[in-house]
Amino acid sequence: DVATVLAFLLEERRAWLHGDQAVPIERLTMLANERSVALVTPDAKVNWLCHPEPDSAAIFADLLGGPAAGHFSIKPEHGSLPLGQRYLPGTMIVETRWSRLLVTDYLEHDVASHRTDLVRRISGSTNAVITFAPRPEFGQVPVRLLREREGLRVVGTSDPMVLRSPGVDWDITSDGVQETARAVVRPREGAPVLLELRCGTDDISEHAQAESVRRDRAAGYWSDWAAGLHLPKVQTDLVLRSALTLRGLVHKDSGSIMAAATTSLPEELGGVRNWDYRYCWLRDGAMTAAALVSVGSYAEADGFLAWLHGVLETIPGPERLHPLYTLHGTQLGAEAVIESLPGYAGSRPVRVGNLANQQVQLDVFGPVVDLVVQLATARGSLSDADWSMAGAMAEAVSRRWHEPDHGIWEERHAPRHHVYSKVMCWLTIDRTIKLGEQFGRELDPSWVPLRDTIATDVLKNGWNDEVQSFTTAYDGDDLDAASLFVGLSGLIDPTDERFQSTVTAIEAELRSGSTVYRYRRDDGLPGDEGGFHLCAAWMIESYLLTGRRTEAEELFGQIVAAAGPTGLLPEEYDPIAERSLGNHPQAYSHLGLIRCAQLLSQ
Structure with a gap:
């Protein structure tokens, strides 16, 4: 009853x-x-x-x-x-x-x-x-x-x-x-x-084809694609699953790539750090496509860059790109809460949309150019459309690099001069210059001096003598795992004592056993969060660049152990409760795993 x-x-x-x-x-x-x-x-x-x-x-x-x-x-x-x-x-x-x-x-x-x-x-x-x-x-x-x-x-x-x-x-x-x-x-x-x-x-009628035929077709779609990949010798099966997962987050009709498959899986059980990741971030999408290029699949990069060309046609200039868009390249509506849903394990609120759509994130241009470089290098040729894309990203940087922004982690505070964002602006110009030189394209004469100017700015304002590390931003002494990119990007040589010291400082403050936190500062939101698998991947790469292979192998083994029984990883991990957190499966986590396995195979 x-x-x-x-x-x-x-x-x-x-x-x-x-x-x-x-x-x-x-x-x-x-x-x-x-x-x-x-x-x-x-x-x-x-x-x-x-x-x-x-x-x-x-x-x-x-x-x-x-x-x-x-x-x-x-x-x-x-x-x-x-x-x-x-x-x-x-x-x-x-x-x-x-x-x-x-x-x-x-x-x-x-x-x-x-x-x-x-x-x-x-x-x-x-x-x-x-x-x-x-x-x-x-x-x-x-x-x-x-x-x-x-x-x-x-x-x-x-x-x-x-x-x-x-x-x-x-x-x-x-x-x-x-x-x-x-x-x-x-x-x-x-x-x-x-x-x-x-x-x-x-239509509820019988399908024209037998179910077994359709099942074989579905299997063949993935297995045929997987057969063409070039996989590392370390954790080969798990890398394959990561590549398939990234391909599963690709929206083939549009060419866009989701950051994750879900919304509102919590960064802390019972907390409010619940976000909608079912959209296409320029940064995440470019990094995902680049990871797939690295294992031998180029179609996803072509689709993503075509999608981004379409987005560029809707705005006055590349410097006005938003950090993220819907899968079909339109702007998101207002962030909203589904009040009727109690959330995963009671973790409210359940959100749709993402307020980060309205932020300034100046790091997003770098991963796009890096993708163009990887794709052109893999193919041995550079298309006019891809060179145009690199030029558009360089143009965006030249117009806005000096501004403060909200950074890669999308904090809902006032903008700061984030070290990672400046490094990515430098990377945009550096990679565009090298791309043009590699493929005989004409360079804008302002690019070389701009590259030097940005590098000088980062080295002068991003380093903090007191903490012996590159910091989160120019205006403080707090640390951020993303600042490892001062060395990972090549802005300074990995043998530079400042990078070595930065790795040690970030390890001491942000690593907790099997994971690495993004930061430990007050970001304006209540509660805590887990460590990020992507940040752990950056730490592994930093260990390898600084000659600490044993630590790199140990941390990589801990990431592998955190994967679920079918090989999937969400965004975060709580090393104290030994519990996974965040949206799932997360592109960041899987592309980080692929990168580390490739490096450890060398």
């Missing part, structure tokens, strides 16, 4: 708020198909799926609100625990296995751009319970479920949605607002149960 249903929902909500049902972040596994992403728990619950785009509202948001926020679950009727979960090697197809039950999940390829098609295949020899609870618009739109001969039709959404499930006998219940479908099925030898969620269409 209604009272029983409400009591059950209240108990589930209580457990969720206390973290009892929050799956450890690193144990979530991503599905991807070149335009959509979804997350699956270790027991085969789809707890995150957005439609029609990855940065749209969620259909299943159990990740951020528990079962009441929507999920699509499959489990054995008699409650045995799963034996394990894995990706099929070299693919983004996921298998979850129990003693007599196997669930195979993938997002279908070769569907229209307005569609998101999730295929779930149940095989084995025991009864399975299916729960289908779509909650469009983060659960803010009530839906009804209509039984049809071939499955279920979701009613009440602006975008059509059906679940093809021939032969499944659904029982539909209501909590007074939302409806949920439940069924018990028993797969037979050679006759698996097929569930096909189709978002963006009302």
Whole structure:
């Protein structure tokens, strides 16, 4: 009855708020198909799926609100625990296995751009319970479920949605607002149960191709791509998984690249440091594309640079680039809070949008030029379009490098003269000069003196004698892991005592065992955060540049140990609680892992 249903929902909500049902972040596994992403728990619950785009509202948001926020679950009727979960090697197809039950999940390829098609295949020899609870618009739109001969039709959404499930006998219940479908099925030898969620269409009819053909096509898409990669000898399988994960964050229709697949996974459990990373940051996107170039895949870099050319056409000049855009290259709307969702393990607020869109971040030009350099060097040729892009980034730097900015970490304080941002401005000019020289292009005569001017400015104002380190910014003595780029970029030689001293100072203040924090200063927000896997990767590279290979290998091993059972990494790690934190999977973390494995293989 209604009272029983409400009591059950209240108990589930209580457990969720206390973290009892929050799956450890690193144990979530991503599905991807070149335009959509979804997350699956270790027991085969789809707890995150957005439609029609990855940065749209969620259909299943159990990740951020528990079962009441929507999920699509499959489990054995008699409650045995799963034996394990894995990706099929070299693919983004996921298998979850129990003693007599196997669930195979993938997002279908070769569907229209307005569609998101999730295929779930149940095989084995025991009864399975299916729960289908779509909650469009983060659960803010009530839906009804209509039984049809071939499955279920979701009613009440602006975008059509059906679940093809021939032969499944659904029982539909209501909590007074939302409806949920439940069924018990028993797969037979050679006759698996097929569930096909189709978002963006009302077509519930049988597909023209057999499911096995579509599954093979989905597998082949990834495995064929993976076969062409050049992988290091260190942690080869994990590097491959990182490369596949980065490719899964690429939005092929537009060429943009997501920073992460989720929003609002907390940087501190119960805290407010919850951000939406489902967009394309110029910095993150360029670094991701560069990582893929480094393993032999160039198409993602071409797509990203074409996307960025499109963005540039919408603004007066390159110096007016925003730090991030939607996946289709438009400006973000205002940052907002979904009040109805309690957040992951009760970590409020759940945010959509990102206020950093309005910040000044002058470091973003450097990674774009660095990508152009890596792509041209890998190919042995430089296109006119890519040279034009490098020139645009140099132009942006020449106009704005002297300004204060909000920096790479997007602090919501007044702008400062961040050392990392100045270094990236220097890198922009330096790499553009070297690119032009390498490929015989005409250089702007102002670039060489500008490079020297920026370098002099950093060395004069960024170094602090008292702390014997390059600091966060010109106006203080606080430290920042990003300042390691004074040496990592080549602005000073790694053998320079100032870089050696900076590595030691940042290690002493910001490293905690298996991770490295971004900084320890007051950034205007309450609470704490974990250490960043990307910062740990920078420390590993710094160790190697300063002759400390043993420490580099040790720290790399700790990053590897923090990965989930299917090889995925979120943004952060709490070394005290030994808990992963932040949005997941995070491009930064995986590109850092790839870089370290490559360096350690040399």
